[in-house]
Amino acid sequence: MTERTTDDLIAMLAKDTKAIGASAAGQRLALGLCVGAALTLLWVARMGWRHDLATAAGGLNFWVKLGYTALLAVIAVHWLRRLGRPESAQPRFVWLLMPMAALGLIAVIQLSQASPGTMPQMIYGRSWHICSRNIIMLALPIYLATLWVMRQFAPTRLTMAGAASGLVSGAMAATLYCLHCPETSMLFVLIWYSLGMAAATVVGALLGPHVLRW
Amino acid sequence: MQADEPTLKILMVKGLGGDARAQHQLLTLLNPLLRNFFARRVPPGVCEVDDLVQDTLIAIHTRRMSYDRTLAFTPWAYAIARHKMIDQFRKSRASVPLEDVESQLVASGATDDGLAVIDIEKLLETLPAKQANVIRDTKIQGLSVAEAAAKSGLSEVDVKVSVHRGLKALMAKIKR
Numbered sequence: 001m002t003e004r005t006t007d008d009l010i011a012m013l014a015k016d017t018k019a020i021g022a023s024a025a026g027q028r029l030a031l032g033l034c035v036g037a038a039l040t041l042l043w044v045a046r047m048g049w050r051h052d053l054a055t056a057a058g059g060l061n062f063w064v065k066l067g068y069t070a071l072l073a074v075i076a077v078h079w080l081r082r083l084g085r086p087e088s089a090q091p092r093f094v095w096l097l098m099p100m101a102a103l104g105l106i107a108v109i110q111l112s113q114a115s116p117g118t119m120p121q122m123i124y125g126r127s128w129h130i131c132s133r134n135i136i137m138l139a140l141p142i143y144l145a146t147l148w149v150m151r152q153f154a155p156t157r158l159t160m161a162g163a164a165s166g167l168v169s170g171a172m173a174a175t176l177y178c179l180h181c182p183e184t185s186m187l188f189v190l191i192w193y194s195l196g197m198a199a200a201t202v203v204g205a206l207l208g209p210h211v212l213r214w
Numbered sequence: 215m216q217a218d219e220p221t222l223k224i225l226m227v228k229g230l231g232g233d234a235r236a237q238h239q240l241l242t243l244l245n246p247l248l249r250n251f252f253a254r255r256v257p258p259g260v261c262e263v264d265d266l267v268q269d270t271l272i273a274i275h276t277r278r279m280s281y282d283r284t285l286a287f288t289p290w291a292y293a294i295a296r297h298k299m300i301d302q303f304r305k306s307r308a309s310v311p312l313e314d315v316e317s318q319l320v321a322s323g324a325t326d327d328g329l330a331v332i333d334i335e336k337l338l339e340t341l342p343a344k345q346a347n348v349i350r351d352t353k354i355q356g357l358s359v360a361e362a363a364a365k366s367g368l369s370e371v372d373v374k375v376s377v378h379r380g381l382k383a384l385m386a387k388i389k390r
Contacts, residue, residue: 007245010242014275015234087285154273154293154294
């Protein structure tokens with residue numbers, strides 16, 4: 001009897017066989033991330049662009065900052081993509097250390113050139129108390145979008161997949177936040193941006209086993 | 215037809231191309247493989263191998279998008295099977311064996327089977343219609359979750375959740 005019902009199930013499933021393109025998964029992920037990022041961008045626009053955006057975009061600082069968060073986002077998206085497959089291996093976290101080490105080095109150089117006594121200013125800037133919080137907030141639309149995508153895939157490492165969702169959303173949100181945040185100290189970025197992204201990652205990892213179950 | 219990696223992969227890729235017959239063949243070949251896989255790993259009494267096989271077949275079909283055709287097929291399929299098995303192990307440890315509820319219902323109703331059936335009906339009527347219906351289908355008529363889902367037009371998760379909540383509510387009512 002059970003054989004028969006399984007056969008019936010197979011017939012029922014097979015009847016509903018739609019074509020799925022080779023790049024369907026990538027497209028789905030791209031769609032989700034674009035929608036999430038667009039919402040976050042609107043939110044950043046509401047906060048206001050940094051007042052000197054046009055001149056800042058001509059300087060190196062702006063791009064180093066943006067490059068740091070964007071690089072982390074690229075690594076995380078790559079992981080997210082892989083963790084959507086059930087047989088995926090554990091991601092290698094050492095990749096995250098490279099952008100951090102690079103930014104750390106730049107921060108040290110920047111610090112060595114700064115006049116003495118500006119250290120607190122380099123660490124706290126003017127917005128340290130809202131920076132991490134803003135990044136976590138801005139990560140929310142992108143995080144929800146990654147959940148929408150991942151729930152259609154077949155992740156089996158749910159904590160890892162959740163962490164990757166969190167890091168993707170945190171890093172993308174931080175990248176877009178660069179359009180608002182006028183801070184120029186790399187030490188500031190290294191501390192407060194990283195803190196915001198790390199918090200998003202931890203929240204994602206904790207929620208993963210619950211929200212990604214299937 | 216032989217159920218080896220090259221054959222299965224060809225069928226899978228054809229299925230992804232929209233070929234329903236290849237998909238049917240693929241799932242049919244996977245059925246005994248999965249049964250074997252679970253039978254060797256699931257200790258008796260933990261859960262029904264059939265339910266696991268069906269759950270896995272459904273996941274393999276509905277989550278086809280997550281398969282990358284540049285990679286091997288069987289690791290993907292067995293990773294899904296393993297995931298379903300582990301999920302089932304965790305569930306069975308975390309909850310009371312729901313199969314026993316029916317006998318508890320009978321025991322608490324009356325010694326006469328006929329009366330017990332009436333009592334179950336009465337109890338079921340106190341539940342929301344959705345929960346009562348899926349419990350009738352899966353626990354009294356003995357349909358599988360997949361069949362109950364197909365019959366009621368609900369998703370499978372919905373059926374499972376409704377059965378679970380319904381049985382929990384019934385247990386609470388009986389204990390009172």
